[in-house]
Amino acid sequence: MNKPGAFAEPVPSYAALSLELREHADDINTALLDLVVEQVAAYTDSANPEVLPQLERHLRDHGAVMADLIAGRKAEKLDFIQAHAESSARQRFPLEYLLHTYRCLNGFYVRWLHESILSGDTPGLNAPAVFASLTEAILDYTDRASQAATRHYLAQAQLLAAVSGDERALLLRILLEGYDESDGRVAGVLRRAGYLDGRRAFCVALARSVDPAEMLNPSRARRMADYITGLFDGMPGKQLVDVRNQHVTIIFSDTRRVSGWTAASASLASKIVPVLNKVGPAALIGISNDAPATATVPRAYREAQLALEAAHVSRRVVQFGQMSLQELMIRSSAGELMRVMPQWAEPFLSADQRSGGVLVATLKAYARASMNVLKAAAILGSHPNTVYARFDRVTRLTGLRPRKFADLTELLIVADCRGHC
Template identity: 30%
Template sequence: MSGGDGTGTFTGTDAVRTERTRILTELLGRVDELADRAVAAIRAEIPAYDAQGPAFHADVREQVLRHYRNKLAAFLEEREVTVDDIAFTRRASMRRARAGFALADYINAYRVGQQVFWDAIVERAGGTDVGNVAALSLASALMRYIDFVSTHAANTYVEYQRQAAAEVARESRDLLETLLAGALPAGGPQLATAHAHGLGPDPRAPLVVVAAVLVGPDAGPGRDAATGADAWHEAGTAIGHLVVNGRRPLTVLRDSEIVAVAALGPGGDPGRLCDRLQEVRDRLLGEGVALAVGVSTVVPGMADVPRAHREARTALEFLPEEGGVAALPRMRPFEYLALRADGTARRLVDPSVAGLLAEDRARGGVLTATIRAFAAADLNLRAAAERLQIHHNTAQYRLRRVQERTGRNPRHIADLVDLLVAIALQDAAPRRTNPARKDWSP
């Protein structure tokens, strides 16, 4: 018999065929016992299966029984196994996928069941020469059956996962669009999706919004479409898999940006999320995927998602061409104002101050560092010198030099503020890699 789909070819003398029939008939008479043995072996080897309840184990036993009876009938009749014969595996595959089992565990459970079946064949062969030959004549048929069934089962499993993922993505996208429109989920799938991501039931629970875009060779009109799509999905998956307050953020690939809404939970501290985003960005960069990531301030609930989204997109403007992470929760108002300053603000800086700072930066920035340390030490020069690990007289000389060149005395609050503002504006000036302060947001 040939078995292009299922069982292969049976060969042998009449004695071998008679022995093979004996083995299969005896197994058919003990098929319930074999199924019990298989379930026990599966539970012993796969913790995810063992952790389930009696109803699940009964379902597994029923599947094992149907497979065993299927194989035994096909082998006894020396016929091919068809797709119709194994149609019952489709529903079982979908049940396992719906229950959240890993595909590897599902296929492993099937493998364990088949190993029990093969061990039973060898056991019933009895160790005689003709029995061993009869058992070996079944090996090819069994391997073909395993390959045939596991392929169909895995395809069904993956198909269900793909459909489920598409449904989740659709519900997530619908929820995000509702929130960005300034509305709240009223109920049904959107509300359930919100709760699954920690957004609710308290509508004023603190959250942040993250906006990310690809930069570098994977972004822009010249990118390879397939490579760019792969990088895009990899970045979206990485952000979506972050865990904040025990939940993953609501993450959607929207137009040319990735948008994530992360519920912060009690206390509303965004620091850990910012750390994780930086780790994700650095890891992706090591894999050749460059991201620009903007993080909004903490807002009190879903009603403020539109404002937070605008903030996150604004933060993207602060990044250079190679991207990075711009997190508003980690910025002081002074820094934010400097980054948002226009050309007029820079023209208001006294040319003598701007000239000194530019010259100092080219020489290593020691005067700028001294001004900052002096301000951080609350105008205590000795403390500033210790912070810089220089002699007190050296620090004093540097401040005197600043005063001589600019006419601003750092010991006077008004003059010190002028100097600090000029330094902040210099730090926030468009970098050479992003001269036009390119807006990465869509």
């Protein structure tokens, strides 16, 4: 592939056409700009105020090159192609629309040549030969320009992705693991990222596939991260998303109040739950409570971990603030509790396992029914006498009476500890 300064071999000089292109450059460039904007909707859809002015300058630069080609001069000083491609990558302007712009450019100048040659304003020219020669030069130029733009765009995009990935990893590590507030370097990183505003609230979410093994595949984990990022496009606030420790890790932040005189906005966690519910049935997600400052983000991270541990296929998105106190206590210390279980725990749990789990299921139904035997029997689809018989069996195994609140609570704690170990 030729270098930028060696685009397209010069063609025989057609001074009249070149002069016409230069003299009417403003009108021609305006017509070309209108055509591109009409054909490539991304330019008008973009909220970036720099996109259209940059496009206009870029098309003018191409117009000058076209005049040189027609005049028989070799296309040189083409650094503007690289500069525009790299700028488009930095602005995240899609490459496909940039290439569509080059197709519009090519078609416009071919039509302009056709109309100019056939208008009769350039007597003495062999119209078919001239048109064929110049069309070939324009096609060659726009093809090489498109290749160069693609090459520079992708190189810049890869560089930006690498830098962005490094920055994300650094920010996540600082925020999730905690930091020394006296460390000026760390404070500078957080300040540049906009995280030291005292009016911001933070929330951490962790997501993984229902099958944990899928998170070991980097491309699949990255697809989940990208999909979640896309769900929050256009929403207020900041989202820091990356794959960390086989989990998609997201730190959300938004302004919780405009000033000290205004009321705090709604919980950040409650705002993101409806969005994360859209991720799909193949993902499990845990969400923390709001954290009022960067120093409390590590605590929110632990909350999200506990919430994720509580998620399952029938309860895919779990918010830490919606978990019961008993569930939180058991999940936080189930391992320790299992080491100090009472002597009756092992016979009780073994009997429940042999019975297919009906003993614990009966106790849980009784608790859900506010300790009403008739309602518990209805929940289980059993006769009340069956419930009583199971209670008697539990009493023989443990010495505890399920119809007493304190004993029922102890039995359920033991059953839940088994489920979390």
